[in-house]
Amino acid sequence: MTTSEPADRWEARFPFVRLMTERDRRFAWASLLFATLSRGTVAYEFDAPCGGYQMCVTGGTRVCRPTATKLDVALYSVAAGEACALTTQSLLSGERLAARSVAEMETELAVLPSAAFADLMRSSASFRNFVMRDYFGLASKLSLLVENQDPR
Numbered sequence: 001m002t003t004s005e006p007a008d009r010w011e012a013r014f015p016f017v018r019l020m021t022e023r024d025r026r027f028a029w030a031s032l033l034f035a036t037l038s039r040g041t042v043a044y045e046f047d048a049p050c051g052g053y054q055m056c057v058t059g060g061t062r063v064c065r066p067t068a069t070k071l072d073v074a075l076y077s078v079a080a081g082e083a084c085a086l087t088t089q090s091l092l093s094g095e096r097l098a099a100r101s102v103a104e105m106e107t108e109l110a111v112l113p114s115a116a117f118a119d120l121m122r123s124s125a126s127f128r129n130f131v132m133r134d135y136f137g138l139a140s141k142l143s144l145l146v147e148n149q150d151p152r
Helices: 006-013 015-019 022-031 085-093 114-123 125-147
Strands: 033-037 042-044 052-058 060-066 072-079 100-103 107-113
Touching (some): 006 015, 006 052, 006 107, 015 125, 052 072, 052 114, 060 107, 085 114, 085 125, 114 125
Antiparallel strands (some): 033 107, 060 072
């Protein structure tokens, strides 16, 4: 990407932003927090409260669940242009995070705090449509993965 400002990179990576009303776009820009994570940096921890809706602007993260043997089981990856389904689930349900997210490479995240997420879910159809399409897209992939597992 050739844009230099984090909000510009976010808008370029997530086309739904251009479909938002001017009020909602300004509100989102003013609310967003940006973080650049180096490879191996934890974006969020298992069983922590959800700090906000995470959208991957560049790079990628791996979402994994710790086990009793201290090994992590990979659940899914989040690539540039995608949002983290687990933060969606946590924000919608009010539950704590059920896994950990770790940067697989240098990664830039755009994080929308929970109050701003709730406001945009109510006011912005383009944001709401993106959130639900992204969330259910991953749910569909996970369902296919589970269905294709050998039960033995």
